[in-house]
Amino acid sequence: LGYVSHYKIINSLDCGIPQSRNRVFTVSINKNYLKQFNNLDTFNCLNNKYKNIKDFLQPNVINPKYFIKANCPSMINAIANHKIKIIENKVFTITTKQMRWNNQGVVKVEISKVPNNSNLAKMIIDNKPYYLRVITPLEAMLLMGYDQQDYERIKNFCDSQIYKFAGNSIVVNVLQEIIKHIFKLTKEE
The missing domain is CATH 3.90.120.10 (DNA Methylase, subunit A, domain 2)
Structure with a gap:
């Protein structure tokens, strides 16, 4: 079908939310659209130190x-x-x-x-x-x-x-960070 799938386990703690929630995220990219997308290994939102629980x-x-x-x-x-x-x-x-x-x-x-x-x-x-x-x-x-x-x-x-x-939801911050990562890669190409 022309898509390549990449996965990574991401914890919401690493994306600014004080909840330990490890989930597998999969991104499928059309090979013709984004040639430089190697995998999610370069994805990193660890700079988003999670907030204090008291804020929630x-x-x-x-x-x-x-x-x-x-x-x-x-x-x-x-x-x-x-x-x-x-x-x-x-x-x-x-x-x-x-x-x-x-x-x-x-x-x-x-x-x-x-x-x-x-x-x-x-x-x-x-x-x-x-x-x-x-x-x-x-x-x-x-x-x-x-x-x-x-x-x-x-x-x-x-x-x-x-x-x-x-x-049953996905942590919004994690999804936002993944989307930012993909957009960043599309701008670099």
């Missing part, structure tokens, strides 16, 4: 539905046994099942920032009490490279649909 997390989330409940011992044990990590400077891969099992990690929230709620699980971390919560649908979208306006277009969908959309 909402500081004032108080809706109880996003917090780990006191009557959820399996989740509390998974956190205590480090099977679910506490988000410090990056998240792990966002999936389509954020609310059911939080493999990307949980966010610690100071007790004083949440109205008193005895239904929420308190955990002691570094000798300090915290509530723990999952990332919100907006945060999931932001961590996939979408912006607030993109979220506004779909915010009336149920949370599970937004998590599914985010989890």
